[in-house]
Amino acid sequence: MAQPTPEAISDAQYSGGPLPDGQSAIAVVVQVLLDRAGISPGVIDGYRGPMSESALRAFETREGMSADGVMDQAVWEALGGPGHEPVMQSYTITEEDAAGLSDTLPEDYAELAELDQLGYTSVAEKLAERFHMDEGFLRDLNSGASFAPGETITVAAPGADVSAEVARIEVRKDVTRVAAFDASGRMVANYPATVGSGQLPSPSGTHEVTAVAIDPTYTYDPDKNFKQGDNDKVLVLPPGPNGPVGSVWIDLSKPTYGIHGTSEPDSLFQSQSHGCVRLTNWDANELAQMVGQGVTVEFVGGDS
Structure with missing residues (x-):
């Protein structure tokens, strides 16, 4: 199955049944909608993997559905799939995004203890986390991008953080x-x-x-x-x-x-x-x- 493109993700329609095996545009859509619902799929990467399936089960449980972790029409509607807001957005990289990065980090704790910070080692890594994405997926989605300030890329639109008081x-x-x-x-x-x-x-x-x-x-x-x-x-x-x-x-x-x-x-x-x-x-x-x-x-x- 081909790597999902920004256009394919924007055009993706749910046509019933489980999510396709492997990576797909519609899986990206579902992962973003789960994230917006407060049920984290982990990294947004377009794969129907264990994290996404566990997120579907958690969502089904919360909504009082049969929790089988399998996508269906009822889950799609409960997620607000019909008429959902775009799940991808454009983002222009800033100078601040490229600032404060760390060099490649050693694995040895004694060497790490000598450093001032254990920061992101690339702009792509920093932005992948900001937009809840797998770094490899972000790079694939923006093939040819240099991730330099001033460049406009496509990223996920996971929505605002959940705001509640947890007891x-x-x-x-x-x-x-x-x-x-x-x-x-x-x-x-x-x-x-x-x-x-x-x-x-x-x-x-x-x-x-x-x-x-x-x-x-x-x-x-x-x-x-x-x-x-x-x-x-x-x-x-x-x-x-x-x-x-x-x-x-x-x-x-x-x-x-x-x-x-x-x-x-x-x-x-x-x-x-x-x-x-x-x-x-x-x-x-x-x-x-x-x-x-x-x-x-x-x-x-x-x-x-």
């Missing part, structure tokens, strides 16, 4: 998603996540948010968490979206555990965390604006 969070380990609820019990947002691993599982039971840090530093302590490479001493890594906890840390009452961002948003369903709950940076930022100290965080389902 309770569920970390759903069995489906690897995080659901946020307001005081009335309505699910206001739902995000794909990486939740623990076999060696370092996420906690169980109920805990609380104790603090929220935007653009946090990261303290590496091999005696408390995990061992990275040959590093056996405590290290403080500088802030930045490409740090181990991304651009947000939501601290939990369970010591050393938190909900945080990630430097690799496309790997959420393909990798494991060191016990914490990892979201895309943009989803973690959105959640951080809706929570405060004392919000309940309940880990449910599964053992990992």
